[in-house]
Amino acid sequence: MKVEIYVEGTSDKNAMEALLSHLIEEKLEQGIRIEFFPVKGSNNDRGGNAKKDLLTKTPTKAVDIIRNNPTTIVVIMPDLYPQNVGFDHETIQELENGILDNFNQVLQSKRITDNRLIERFRVFCFKYSNPKRVVKNIEKETNRVRAESCREERKGKKKKEIYKFHK
Known part of the structure; x- marks a missing residue:
């Protein structure tokens, strides 16, 4: 199982890895890899607006990640400031709603109707989300996805057993 967390830049990635190092190690021992990915490289070496790309791209x-990897959770963790970049937002709620709207628009444009995908997509506002809340939510999501994967695996085994029985 994997949790991919996307942030604006390398400094955000480094800060979160340091802040959550204990959780990252603990979860890795449980078979859950938590990784942070900056949208822009060091010193924004890919050019453009990191926040805008994080919110819109x-x-x-x-x-694509969630659709192709059924045991992966994707988290987007932007800064609230500067406001109104990528789309209009002045509050944390407007920022989260805007990102979720973009996610849902992508699902619609790709004609994806599997509503379970949204269950493995999360938005936390960097610096304004309590780190303990972020940790708790990541743990809750990894446990839920792991349980779902186990149910699917058992369901698959039962189908094979039924097939063998009827054959």
């Missing part, structure tokens, strides 16, 4: 990447 990363939801497309998230849909």
Whole structure:
């Protein structure tokens, strides 16, 4: 199982890895890899606006990741400031809703109707989300996805057993 967390830049990635190092190690021992990915490289070496790309391009990447990897959770973690970059937002709620709207638009444009994908997509506002809340939510999501994967695996084994029985 994997949790991919997308942030604006390398400094955000480094800060979160340091802040959550204990959780990252603990979860890795449980078979859950938590990784941070900056949208822009060091010193924004890929050019452009990191926040805008995080809000508008990363939801497309998230849909592809979640669709192709059923045990992966994708988290987008932007800064609230500067406001109104990528789309209009002045509050944390407007920022989260805007990203979720972008994610849903990507699902619609790709004609994806599997509503379970949204369950493995999360948005936390960097610096304004309590780190303990972020940790708790990541743990909750990894446990839920792991349980779902186990159910699917058991369901697959039962189908094979039924097939063998009827053969």
